[in-house]
Amino acid sequence: MKTKTALIFFLFSLSLFSQTRGIVKDGAGNPIPYVSITVEDEKDGTSSEEDGRFSITIDATKNLIFSAVGFETKIIRAAEAKNVVLQKKEIELNEVIISSAKKQKQKEIGSFGRGGIRYYSQQTTAKYFAYSDEAKNYPFLKEIIIYTSSKIENAKVNLRLLNVNPDGSPGEDILEDNHIVEVKKGSKNTTVNMEKNNIEIPSNGFFVVVEHLKINENKFHKKGAQYKDITGNKKRMDVETFEPFFGFLPSDENTCWYFEGKWTQRELHKIQNPKSYSNLLMRKYNDKYLEIAMSITITN
16 A cells, blocks of 8 residues: 555656646747746756747746846746746836046956866856945946856856845846857957947946856767766766856955846855865865956956
């Protein structure tokens, strides 16, 4: 009897987890590409493809959060997410001045060294850039530099600029559309020119977001990748990742937020046995905050 009950429970649980396939469109019926789709209160998620289609294996009773630049965020039960319609929203530019820059002088804010980067992540990350004395003299955003590492050519990420909420968290989008950036293969600085946007730095600062896209174009497959297990023995396994990765550095300041259905900050990074020889290169990250390797160039 117990075996039969357990089997029924297993089959019931299995039936809840299925692959949800759907498409995201706007009010006019046009597909919306690169929509961020996250599971409510969880870290799992995916992205819509260029044609607006998506798939995710999930408990059908869970809620999915659909978020895209220029559209109202929508929460819908997975079982009902076959045809998702997002409504356009008005972008308020009252805190962002758009005008013309002279482009005579420039200054880099948040410069970083490439050689010291040892930590990588694919997490959608927002980094805060405060308004400073430099911004008074160089008030326009010229370019954004991010340290990226990709195993494929032309991996895509979505770049977003966000205002700051009263509590210091990431707020509403500044840009009206997605800013898709192609990342070259290898580990290097990826520079994104922002001059055409003519954005003046807001008086309370702003966030730069690199949004990781889980799309087919970004998939990397490697068969028989070698790794060491917990005992130190060499083993092989097939690997599938969504490229690219972003470099992080240790920091005394907690400037970054991470999107997991909602924006949150992390505690100090901890490393087990930081004084051990095996952690020689990582010990500088212990008891530090993780800060994405990102800088901005501002101009007048």
